[in-house]
Amino acid sequence: MSLDYQVPLRDMRFVIDEWIDAPAWWRSVPAWEDVDGAMAQQVLEEAARFVTERIAPLNSVGDLEGCRFEGGEVAMPAGFREAYADFVAAGWPTLALDTVAGGQGLPQLLEVALQEMLAAANHAWLMSPGLTHGATACLMAHGSAALKRDWLPKIASGEWLTTMCLTEPQAGSDLALLRARATPDAVHEAWRIDGSKIFITGGDHDLTANVVHLVLARLPDAPPGTKGLSLFVVPKWTLGANGEHVRNGVHCEGIEKKMGLKASPTCSMRFEQALGWLVGEPHRGLASMFVMMNAARLQVAMQGVGHAQLAWQRAHAYAHERTQMRAVSAPAHHEGEPGRAAPIAFHPAMRRILLDLRASVEGERAIGYWIGYWLDVAARHPDAQERQAAGQLASLLTPVAKAFFTANGFAAASSALQVFGGYGYIHEYGMEQTVRDCRVAMLYEGTNEIQAIDLLVRKVLGDSGGALRALLAHVTAEAARCTAAGDPALTGAGARLAALVADVQRITGEIAQGSADDRELPYRVADDYLALVGWLLLAFAWARTLRIALNAPADDPFYAEKRTTACYFFAYPLAAFDHRLQLIEVGCRVPLPHV
Amino acid sequence: MSLDYQVPLRDMRFVIDEWIDAPAWWRSVPAWEDVDGAMAQQVLEEAARFVTERIAPLNSVGDLEGCRFEGGEVAMPAGFREAYADFVAAGWPTLALDTVAGGQGLPQLLEVALQEMLAAANHAWLMSPGLTHGATACLMAHGSAALKRDWLPKIASGEWLTTMCLTEPQAGSDLALLRARATPDAVHEAWRIDGSKIFITGGDHDLTANVVHLVLARLPDAPPGTKGLSLFVVPKWTLGANGEHVRNGVHCEGIEKKMGLKASPTCSMRFEQALGWLVGEPHRGLASMFVMMNAARLQVAMQGVGHAQLAWQRAHAYAHERTQMRAVSAPAHHEGEPGRAAPIAFHPAMRRILLDLRASVEGERAIGYWIGYWLDVAARHPDAQERQAAGQLASLLTPVAKAFFTANGFAAASSALQVFGGYGYIHEYGMEQTVRDCRVAMLYEGTNEIQAIDLLVRKVLGDSGGALRALLAHVTAEAARCTAAGDPALTGAGARLAALVADVQRITGEIAQGSADDRELPYRVADDYLALVGWLLLAFAWARTLRIALNAPADDPFYAEKRTTACYFFAYPLAAFDHRLQLIEVGCRVPLPHV
Known part of the structure; x- marks a missing residue:
């Protein structure tokens, strides 16, 4: 093993x-x-x-x-x-x-x-x-020519590492509350940054010779709120007039003791008259910063997939090695001795966990890579309209992937830990570390609740459903291909997929309609709505996978396992779609008390 | 705060x-x-x-x-x-x-x-x-007079602490695989124990002058399997002939590095010709040990409640202190300034979490204490039949409470961590420790999957549903009291409760019937079945709570909050009952592949 x-x-x-x-x-x-x-x-x-x-x-x-x-x-x-x-x-x-x-x-x-x-x-x-x-x-999108010359090459190559300095003690999800300030430095034709930032990943370390911070701060004439934030490049070391390295006023004041990611320093930073250079327009720092955050959100989504993959393969390996109790059934090819303890992978409770893990991680991989594909189309397609549509689709899918995959990643790690029994709780087998490490992905780069509001309020309702229609068209097309294929399992999957699309359309309409008189409605159902779309995407992934696998050589075990997992997915885990739908229907009807 | x-x-x-x-x-x-x-x-x-x-x-x-x-x-x-x-x-x-x-x-x-x-x-x-x-x-149930004289008083008072030594590296859930052995020691009219045990909580420590181990081991003539296990008292220190303290052959070989419970030593123990005394009959050690395990399972269930309580109150306090973003709505009594950041407790996503936590922990408390009440009836009722019935009810409820409350406790801790945002991930605010500490409760004293099999296969199907019928009679009586009360909310809760009972009866019958031809069926649905009964119990708890609260003074905020939480429970979280029912129906129909 x-x-x-x-x-x-x-x-x-x-x-x-x-x-x-x-x-x-x-x-x-x-x-x-x-x-x-x-x-x-x-x-x-x-x-x-x-x-x-x-x-x-x-x-x-x-x-x-x-x-x-x-x-x-x-x-x-x-x-x-x-x-x-x-x-x-x-x-x-x-x-x-x-x-x-x-x-x-x-x-x-x-x-x-x-x-x-x-x-x-x-x-x-x-x-x-x-x-x-x-x-x-x-920096490519918003940096001046001088910034690009001085900083971009070493940042892009990885020679110098970077941080994103947003959060302050009083301002996490709400950047309007940021207080760090920037004052002009006429001598250097730059700015002096003062303020404290917390939760700065890699705020200091010994991996690279320099650490370059991208810092949100307010100019002296800045309006309050998020429209008064400007973005600055603030390096640990600056270049002096004669090319010498000068220590900048950037100080790490400590690192957090965290649940996991022990090998990643989460720093409290103090900027004290630190020399910085403005990135992009004054007061427009948030727009520049969002370029970073969107890229980061898909990365975080893939962390969820990576953790689920590790959880799945470890649990699978362990479950086939560890023997406990006689099994009620064994796989067809297995020649066990009756009465002897069986691999725990034979026990139904363990098979449910293992199949759930596999269905989740392989479905998510398809969707995550598909978002990567749309980012490529958005960047490289010759037709501008196609580029725009692809960008909108990726932008719709990204918060779903970020929140759904990271929540599933945490659940997957905990389920895999369960397969290990008591061994799961000790460090040696690695599972408890995965649970600790992956939990943060539900919090950073915008909490999962923020992603849900971004999806429903901004990208679905705010867009009058345009991007959602494009997504549902892709899913509907897949459903049609499946139902047309003639295989009974595939026809069933296609019909189910089409029904899910209809459910999503209907409930989205109800949310839009109900929100007119009940401003709180979308916020009440946003998390369930995000999960609903997540399950739709997994169903889409598994329907297409089943269609491909049914056309593959019957004796190739890779495709045989795909068929098995797809059928399992449509029978068991997809029930969660109905659960989320039910919760949204409740949310449309029942106001939420204050507590 | x-x-x-x-x-x-x-x-x-x-x-x-x-x-x-x-x-x-x-x-x-x-x-x-x-x-x-x-x-x-x-x-x-x-x-x-x-x-x-x-x-x-x-x-x-x-x-x-x-x-x-x-x-x-x-x-x-x-x-x-x-x-x-x-x-x-x-x-x-x-x-x-x-x-x-x-x-x-x-x-x-x-x-x-x-x-x-x-x-x-x-x-x-x-x-x-x-x-x-x-x-x-x-010891009270199975110890000899001599054992009771020598060991019981100091164990019962807590002057000496005890351990339960079951697990060996190859034998966790499956005690049939235990290898530790006992050989007679004629000189001391006792036994010599040899073997290795792992995951021994408190196997060594400096809290008490002696540590008394209860150890499962095999006599030389023991049959294989669980029917060949005997139980022994094996202390760290024995009393010599002249009353002097003699170090016994009990050695702690190390402690585990665990996810949580850092302040509780989980020891690897080596018994080397350790002097021990038999508890109860030879080869009947498991029966004696089960007395310990059943008591322990309710304790573990209450750990789930305790963790959920801590999670709930911390999340509630933090959510009312921390301000981020404007809120779509505020509670009636709140005089906030428009445009200012609101306590995050006002945001619907946070309210959903807080209400879920509250509904879960207060419902569980009622059920957990109710089990304690039935244990008292089982011990103290003058009528033997009543004692037996109460004991059976407690025995039916205990695995549900153990698995359902600990799974909910872990989920509650993680949800509460989410309320803290990034602060939840660092040690200082305590939430990450709760997540780490409480995770073990799903594993020890029988994994939650073992509890589910104990419930469905042994205590429901094995008993032809007798204990379940007794439980459902209590729930049905409560449903009748609610529907008879005349209040519309309460009538609704009573009707819903009666419908849940009917669902549980129907699906239990289907499982029993289907299991005749499909031996794997109950094992496939056991975890969902346990959760189904768990949700039924919470509905029972909240229906009765609502009934009491509606009869209480209208202006007492304690009861007003109970009414609010009860109505929330029936609208939102109870949807999970339907989800579990759907999964069981799938499990009755769809075989589970090997993976």
């Missing part, structure tokens, strides 16, 4: 080549004439090798050793610095970065797969380079 | 005096002529004072400091030893112990409330005396 993380390359290939059929789209993009399924596979194999050899082995030791805060600086656990240097040297940070910015220009879809691997292998380690892409995108 | 644990004395009094009306029953018990509602309240107030002043303050520091294993012995965190000495000196271990065994002979119902307080205040600390009652009951 190996509990080491194994990258699910076969399933990744299935999603990319068959479920999405990404290679057909890549062929239509001039810049990707070299990119095809084989090449993608090669990149993922290379990534898998790096991740399993260099990153995964540091997961448990990083948790045990943690970060040390000494003399105002943070020391990372043993091995982290070397692994990060190799990560940069191998060019992994620039995989999907545009070639004009010095990147390799590969599809975002592959970057999404890489993020899943890194999260599964070592979530805490991944936190350090977690902001690289967001900061790069932010 | 105080995040310190506050014992919910008002609600405890409500459950004891009104929901159960225990004082009416106490009056009928001759031994309890002094016991009434006022006296019970006094005991609970005293307990609350002790728990909040002496035990709760050690919770966070115990987690941070943990236990130390040095030189083969375990040192407990600072303050634990003194608090335990005071606990014993105040007589808390013997609260409900029979007066003939030196106890105070008070109702079990009060002991159940004490267990809830201790778990909420400091679960790790509670682990140390966690086996005292089980070991006492075991």
Whole structure:
């Protein structure tokens, strides 16, 4: 039995080549004439090798050793610095970065797969380079020529790591309450930043020679609220007039003792007359920052998938190794001795857990990569309207994936822990660390409740349902393909999928209608609505998977397992859709008391 | 804002005096002529004072400091030893112990409330005396006169702490696989125990002068399986011929690094020619041990309630203190300034969480205490048939409470953590510790999956539904009282309750019928069935609560909040009953593949 993380390359290939059929789209993009399924596979194999050899082995030791805060600086656990240097040297940070910015220009879809691997292998380690892409995108979109010249290359390559400094003690989800301020510094043609920030991931560390902070603060003439926030580049070290390194007024004041992610320092930062440079327009910092946050939200969604994958494969391996109690039934091929203790994987309660885990993680992988695909379409399609539509679809799907996948990831980790019995509760088997590490993904980059409001209030109701209609059209098309195929299981799946679409349409209409007189209604049902869409997406994923698997060679076990899991999904876990629908119907009808 | 644990004395009094009306029953018990509602309240107030002043303050520091294993012995965190000495000196271990065994002979119902307080205040600390009652009951029921003379008084009083040594590396849920052995020692008219045990709570510590282990092992002539297990008293220190203390062959080999309960040592134990004394008949050790385990299961259930209580009150306090974002609505009495950030308790997503927590914990408290009441009836009722029926009811309810309350406790802790946002993830606010500590309760004393099988296969199907019928008769009687009361909300609750009973009856019949041809069926649906019964019990709890609250003075806020929460419960969370029912119906129809 190996509990080491194994990258699910076969399933990744299935999603990319068959479920999405990404290679057909890549062929239509001039810049990707070299990119095809084989090449993608090669990149993922290379990534898998790096991740399993260099990153995964540091997961448990990083948790045990943690970060040390000494003399105002943070020391990372043993091995982290070397692994990060190799990560940069191998060019992994620039995989999907545009070639004009010095990147390799590969599809975002592959970057999404890489993020899943890194999260599964070592979530805490991944936190350090977690902001690289967001900061790069932010500076590319909003940075001045000088900022791009001085900071972008080293940030994009990963040579310098970055942070996102939003939160202050009184301002978490509500950025309108931020107080950090910026005053002009005429001598340096820059700004001086003062204020305190908390929960700053990687606020200090010894992985890179410099740490570059992107800080939200208010100019002296700033209006109150979120429309008075400006964004600044504030490095730990600045360059002096003669090119010498000058320590900036950026101080780490301590690191948090957290539930998990022990190997990722969460810093309290104090900015004291720290030299900073404005990114984008004054008072428009939030718009610039949102470029970072949207990229980060899909990464967080893939952390949920990575954790669920690790949970699933560990629970599966353990359940087949560990023997306890006689089983009521055994698989057909099994020649057990009657009366002897059976692998716990034979026991129905364990099979329910294992099948739930598998249905969840493989369905989510398809949806997560599909979002990556739409980001590629949004960036590369020759037609502007197609680009816009793809961007809207990705933007609709991102909060669903962020909240639904991370909640499922936590549930998956806890379920897998349960499979291990008492062993799940001790550090050695790794499951308890996964539960602790993954819990944060439901909180950061916007709590899951914020995602639900973003989805329902902004992106569904605020858009008059336009983006939702586009999504439902894709699902309806899949339902039609399934019902047309002639296979009874597939026809059933297609009919169910079509019924789910009808339910979502109906309930969305009811919410929209009811909200006119009852402003609180959408906020009351938002979390259930997000989960409802999440279950719809999983049903979409499994219907298409079943359709593909039924056309595959009957004797290939990979597709046989897909068929089994798809049928299980439609029978058992999808009942959660009805539960969420029922709760939304209650929410439309029954006001919520104050408590 | 105080995040310190506050014992919910008002609600405890409500459950004891009104929901159960225990004082009416106490009056009928001759031994309890002094016991009434006022006296019970006094005991609970005293307990609350002790728990909040002496035990709760050690919770966070115990987690941070943990236990130390040095030189083969375990040192407990600072303050634990003194608090335990005071606990014993105040007589808390013997609260409900029979007066003939030196106890105070008070109702079990009060002991159940004490267990809830201790778990909420400091679960790790509670682990140390966690086996005292089980070991006492075991020795009282099965110990020889000599054993009772030599060991019982100091075990019952708490002067010596005890352990339960079942698990071995290859044998967790499956005790048939145990290998530890016992060989006769003619010189001492005793036995020599050899073997290794793992996951032994309190296997060593410095709280008491001696540690007495109750160990399952096999005699030389033992048959294989669970029918060959014998139970032994094996102390760390024995008494020599001249009364001197002799170190026994009992060795702690290390403590586990766990997810939580850092202040409770989980020991690997090695027994090497350790002197032991047989408890009860040879090969009948499991029956003796089960006396301990049943008592322990209700304690674990109350840990779930305690954790949920702590989660609920902390989340409630924090949500009213923390302000973020404008609210769509505010409570009627609130005079907020428009445009200012509101307490997050005003936001609907947070209210849903808070109301779910409250509905869950207060409903569970009623049911948990009700089980304690039935244990009292089983022990004290003059009529043997009533005693037996009460015992059966408690025995039916115990696995439901153990699994349902602990699963809800973990979910409650995680939901409360979510209310704290990023602060929930750091140690300081306590929520992450609660999540880590409470997770174990789903695993130990029989995993929650084992409880579900115990409930459905043994106690419902195995009993031809006799105990279930008795339970449903209680619920049906409550439903009839509610529908007869004339209030529309109460009539609705009564009708719903009656419908739930009908659903449970119908689905139990279907399971019984289907199981004849499909042996795996009950194992496939057992977990959902247990949850179904759990939701039925909560509905029972809230229907009766609503009935009582509607008869109470309209202007008493305590009862007004009960009415609000009851109506919320029937509208929102109870939808989970339908979800579980749907899953069971699927399970009756759809076989489960092997994976």
